[in-house]
Structures are given as C-alpha cells and as structure tokens.
Amino acid sequence: MQLLLIHSDYIEYEVKKSTPVAEKIEDSFKQGRLEEALTAFIAVEKVDEANVEGAISKAVEEIRNVATQVKAENIMVYPYAHLSSDLSSPKAGVAVLKGIEDALSGDYTVKRAPFGWYKAFKISCKGHPLSELSRSIVPDEPTGKESSSCGEAVKEEVVSEALKAESTAKSYWHVLTPDGELHDAATFDFTGHDNLGKFVDYEISKKRAVEKAPPHVELMRRLELADYEPGSDSGNMRYYPKGRLMKSLLENYVLEETSKVGAMEVETPLMYDMNHPTLKKYLDRFPARQYSIESDKRQMFLRFAACFGQFLMNHDMTISYKNLPLKMVEMTRYSFRKEQRGELVGLRRLRAFTMPDMHSLCADMEGAIDQFGKQYNMCIAVLDKIGIKVDDFEVAIRFTREFYNENKDFITNLAKTVDKPVLVEMWDTRFFYFVLKFEFNFVDALAKASALSTVQIDVENADRYDINYIDSDGSANRPVILHCSPSGAIERCIYGLLEKEAMKAEEGGVPMLPLWLSPTQVRVIPIADKHMDYAMLVADKLNCRVDIDDREDTVGKKIREAGREWIPYVVVVGDSEVESGTVNVTIRAESEPKKPVKVEMSPDELNARIAAETEGMPYKGLCLSKMLSQRPKFL
C-alpha cells in the first residue's frame, strides 16, 4: 500500500464522474470537506490482498502516528490510485479503505472519499516539515528494529520504527569551532566562512539561491569526458576516452591509497537475490530505491554499495582478533540507486556511479574510534591529491548526544584537524545504523552541497549479517564496522573538479585539471610542415601524455583549441627551436587570461618539471591517437 499524508488547513472534494469500478454511494457522500485535517491519500496494492487485515492495521498505525505528531483530530481517507502502478482489485481496495475508516473513527473525526469516482478536490497543505509524508506499507512484515542497512540511500525510507524515532529525535544543529566550542548554528556568525554558511543553509533551511544549469554539465561535454546516454536509463552516463582515462586514474589512485592502509581488494556481485533471508526484510522496506530485475523466476536487485557482498563474505570468514582491524575494499563500478528523476544532474547525482567502498572490522568501539580518526585524515589527504582541497569542502559531523558526551575531545580534534568551523548534527537517540559519521561536502558554483568522502561507525550490521571474530579467550564477538568511501563517488569528484574550475574561471582565473588527471599533458604545435620531424622528436623525448597538433590550421587556432582543452603545457616549435634544440612552453598554471606565461626550456627540463608535479600519482598513456588529425570527434 502506498500512503501519502498531507496535513492541511482544509481538504474538500466533489465527485464528478463514475469509473467502471465505482462504489455505489448516497448523495450525501458525493461531496465532503474537513478543516484542519490530515488527509491520507491511499493506493491499495496487489501485495495487500494477501493480508487485508494486516494492511489495514499497519496503515492505521502509520496514520495514528502522524496524526499524533501533527496533532490532527480530523482525518480524510482518500483513495488515490495514482500512487501505485500495481493496484489491488477494486473489491480489496474498498475493503481496505473501509477498514481504515472504521478503525480510526473511534478516536478521530473521519471522512472517506468514495472509491472509483473522478473527483475534484482542493487541499491546502500546511507546509511544515511533517505536513507531507509518504509511506510504503507491505502487510505481514515483521516489525523490529532492523530498520536500516549500509548505505545512505536508506535514510528517507527507513521503516516506521525508525521514522517515528526520527520525528521525535529532533536534530540539534551546531557549529563546532576548532577551539571545541559548540555554537548554535542558527546564530553563528559565518563571516569569513561563506561556504560553510551556504552549506548550513543548504542542510538546515534548504535554501536554494540560483536557478541555472550547473557549469560542469556543459564542461563534461565540451571537454569530451562524459555525456548522457539516451539509450539507457536516466543517470547512466557514457564516458568518452578522456573521461574514462580520468576515471581510471582516480580509481587506481584511491585503490592504491586504501591498499597502503592495508585494505584487501575484493570483487562482489552487482546483483543479489531479493529473497535472500538477510537482505529480504531490508529490501521489502526500500523497494523504491532499488533497480530490480527479473532473472528467470528469481527477483534480483542491483547493489547500491559494496556492503552486501562484503558483509556476506565477512559472515563466512573465520576472523581472529589478530586480524583486526580487517579492511576490505571494492571499487564499485557500478553502485546503482534508482534516484528520483528530478534529483539527477550531470555528474553530480547519478543512478549508476563508481564508488570506492571500504569496510573495516574493529574489535570494539575504542578500536573503531581510532580507525575513524585515521580514516578521516586519509580522506582529507585523498581529496587533496585529487585536487579538492580542505578549503573546497565543508565538514559535517553527525552523532548522538551520548556519543558526544563520551568523546568530546575526539570530536573537537576533528574540527582542529581541518582548522575551521564544522557543521554538527546531534540527535538525542540513535535512529540510524551509525553512532558517528562525517562527510566532506563540496559546495558548488550554485551553492549546492553534495557529499564526497564519508566514514560511519556502524553498530548494527555485524549483528544483522551475523559477522563475528574470535577473541583471545576463544569467545566469538561482534566487531564494530566502519564504512568508508575515501573519495566519495569518482564521478562526483570529477563534478567537483569541474565546478571548482568553473568558479575559478568566473573569478577571472584560468581553469585547468590537475596535471596527473589531464588527458593531454603536453601538446606540441609545429609551426609549419617542415617542423613536424622536430615536433615528433620532442614528443618522443617527453615522458608523459603528449600529442601533436598536425592538422591544417593556423598556429593561432591551434593555440586557441589547446586552451579550450585546458592543456597544461603547450609547446610551439618552429625554426628557432629546431636550431637551439629547445621548446617554447606556455605554462597554463602560471598564465592569466590573455596573458600567457611562456618559457623557453629544454625537453629534459620540461620532463623534470612534469615528473615533480605528478610524483606518486598513477599514470596511464594517451587515450587517443597521438596525431590530432587522426582523432575522431565525439561531440
């Protein structure tokens, strides 16, 4: 059953026309109005037919809960078929609706709109945070507190128990300064911390300033990195050679970093059985978020992170306390989340994305906190190397009050590490699977925030997946699990880089990608045909991704195009270079608009410079042919 609950100043309806499934009604029933009402728009679904009573009681429980929270005394039960594409039979529908009406009518003033009629209605929604809520109900589902699982995607659809907790456990918003002071977020002075202010606005008051397309959407296409794929589902992109190269480098880099901290790389399936006992309950609760596919007679769903596969693997493993902390990582290509259509934007939010997902099994909370601190620092370092600096993101730390009181110094240190104020969200009780989490949020050109790196301390899933380790005394214990995505989604890192450079260009700077990620690192432009041999000689001497613009165009035009491609080093060779054996290099990083910085140097000097700049970062060769005349255009 699908429920849409609207707390309204009033609701009124009037029947217009009957449909073939219309119930017979008296004239008095043909219109109705309720003041200060909670309206429950309801679509009864096929699954409800299996247990009509169960569906009724679950729905009634939900409605009562919300009515209590919003202090509504009047309830309108309103059949609304459009909430579902899998409707029950009309007979079952009417039975459920009547059942709900009867069950509620003792304690509330209840009206029910007739079933099977076209109706005109007017509703005035109050617009407060709880005034619009939706619920999916599946009858006969055990209630319990296994309310969530790995991955942030579950937040919205967390089962009723957790939702109840969320509504009562209100969020306390603070700003934590490096001196350990906890300020009220509402009254904090954000002067000098503009981006944090934007982020806090985005998080708390949900304020949106601008109404234009994000710059990275045009850039990802113009730089021939990525594009929409009309032949697939929305949010599933195609990546051209340059985009694939960048992704590949980023993926390799993050995996290398996790390997350095001892993570074992594994690979787990993309799809799982919906009826697997451990996963089933969870999935019944969050079907809307999943891509589900039918495979012969089995119902499968696509993973939205690596948690499933890794936890199932952990479950089967024999783990000693000597192996802890035990880390596993996978570069999930892809993680799938069936986000709502309106939420998809360019590379910022996708339905299929590449995310490093590392899990650390720790002996106890003490060990988990120690790891949390280390991984916090690793995330900062990883983003920094990728090209997203501490100044480019804002930190959010979320925890329970209890956790804070026991670990004040630790939390304060997190703010000290980044040496700037951070946003804090605190809850009185825990209603997610974690007790502590942080994210680094990139704030883009349009003041929108999106999460990159994150680490969470998970205190539920070891139990759910029955994961244990053997302690020194021979007893089996539950580990505490950390979820960590050191960089966040790879596509989102690219989005961040593009947005950052777009902002730089806006402010009069020259945009470019980090050298180690630039698809072409050096472009050689021969002035005339007779300089081609020397151009090839130079290209051979350079140990990097170097290409040659051998097309029939003027030098001016080739320079211009190299600039539009954000190429870090542009080398022009003509008679004088051939004679001196040098190259004339335009250094983009040091240039200003209309003011290129040109330096004459030897190929060896250029090599040394590039080697120093890309030291320690992964390398791959050119992703397109060396000669520009031989390259196809992708756009």
Place this chain on the structure above:
RNA sequence: GCCUCGGUGGCUUAGGGGUAUAGCGCGUCCUUGGUAAGGACGAGGCCGUGGGUUCAAAUCCCACCCGAGGCUCCA
C-alpha cells in the same frame, strides 16, 4: 515521483500552420603560418517519439521520452 521551462543537421542556435536559418564542426581546394577563430566551395535535417485537429503541422492540442530548474534526496 510532483510542479515550471525546454527539445530544430554532430554541436550551438533563428523561426513559429504552406520551399527550414545561421555559426561552429566535417569534406575538397587555396593559404605554409610564431601564441585565443585565414579564405572559397560542398555535403549534411522524419524540426525528440506517438497520436489528434486541419486541405496542409516543425509550428496548434494530447500523451510519452529526454534534459534544466524547484520540491525531495545523496556518494
């Protein structure tokens, strides 16, 4: 998913019931060039898809698909 706006050669776009605009890119030719667009000619279009209205639809109407913004949400 809901609301608003949009979809015209590969890309960016003009137009808006009756031969479809231009620029870039592409091809051929001329030009052999020194740091952000040299010149000429040419090819290329089921005007997002499907219905409807009309003598006639790219144009008006409806539905759907895709994109952008808002709500919501997140890696």
